[in-house]
Amino acid sequence: MAKDMSSVFKKISEVMDLVDSKKKNELIVSAKTTIKQDDINLHLPVDDLDYDKAVVTKNTEDSNYIVAIPYKVKGKVKETSAATLVFDENQDFLRYQELIVEEQDSDSVFYTYYIDNKETATGSTPISEGEVSAQGWLGCMNTCLANQGLSNWAIGVFAALCGAACGTIILCAACIEGPLLVYSVQIMNCLEDCGPNS
Template identity: 75%
Template sequence: MAKDMNSVFKKIAEVIEQVESKRKKELIETAKATIQQDKVNLHLPSDDLNYDKAVVTKNMEDSNYIVAIPYKVQGKVKETSAATIVFDEDRDFLRYQELVVEQGADPDSVIYRYYVDNEEKASGTKTTSEPEVSTENWLGCMNSCLANQGLSNWAIGLFAALCAAACGTIILCTACIEGPLLVYSVQITNCLKDCGPNS
C-alpha cells in the first residue's frame, strides 16, 4: 500500500495546481450555485459544507477545476467528510464526488460511504485505532507529517481504499485525483517536500 499511496500523493502534487484567490472565490460561488440548482445530490445537508475551508485546484492534465469542500465536523460527522465538484475550463459542471464519514458504533471506528455522481462506490467500517506506521520509511514520514497537519493514519488508509474502489485497483485515475483527498492537497504538497528524496 505504501507504494500505491506514494504514487497517489506524487501524482496529486504533479498534476494539481492551486488557483489564485479571485478565481478560487468565483469557483466556490459556482459550486454553491451548482449545489443549490440540485445538480448535485448530496447525502449530508449542503448547509453543513464548510465553504470557508474549500480548496480549489486545477488539474493540469485536463484543465478541469476541482472544488473540494469539507463538511463541518459536528455531531456524528467526522473529519475527511467532503464533497468535490469538477468543472471544465469554461466552468461548466462535469461531475462530483462525496465522502461521508461518521462515527461508528464504538469510539474506535468510523462508518464511511463514498459516492461518485451519486453512485455508491464503496462503504464500510474502518478502525481508527490502527497501529502507527513506522516512521523509518517514506510513507511513515508522510503519515507523521500529515498527522501533524490534521490528517490521521486511518484517514490515509481510508483514502487508499477509496482510490481502489474508484479505480478498480490502487492505481492513478481521474476519480482518485478528483476525490476528497484534495481537501488536503496543500498539506500533501508540503509533506512531499519534507519527506521527498531531497529533504
C-alpha cells in the same frame, strides 16, 4: 498499499495547481450555485458544507477545475467528509463526488464514497493511531500529515479508497480529483518534506 498511496500522493502533486484567490472565489460561487440548483444530490445536509475551508485546484492534465468542500465536523460526521465538484475550463459543471466518514463506534469509522450519486465504495477503518505503518516513506507522510492536523486513521480511509481504486485508471483518476483534494496543500508540503524516495 504504501506503493499505491505513494503513487496517488505523487500524482496529486504533479497534476494539481492551486488557483489564485479571484479564481478560487469564482469557482466557490459556481459550486454553491450548482448545489442550490439541485444539479447534485448530496447525502449530508448542504448547510453543513464548510465553504470557508474549500480548496480549489486546477488539473494541469485536462484543465478542469476542482472545488473540494469539507463538511463541518459535528455529531457523528468526521474529518475528511467532503463534497467535490469538477468544472471544465469554461466553468461548466461536469461531475461530483462525496465522501462521508462517520463514527461507527469508539474504535472505528465507517465511510461511504459516491461518484455522481452512485455508491462506489464503503468500508470501515480503525481509529487507533497505531494501525498505520510508521516506517518508510508512507510513515514519513503519515507523521507529516498528522503534524498538519490530519489523523492517521484518515490516511487509512484514503489508502482504502485510493489504494484500491488505483488498480483501475478511471477510479484512480476520480480518487485523485476527489476526497484527498481537501488536503492537497498539506500533501504537497509533506511530499516536499519526505522526499520522493525517503
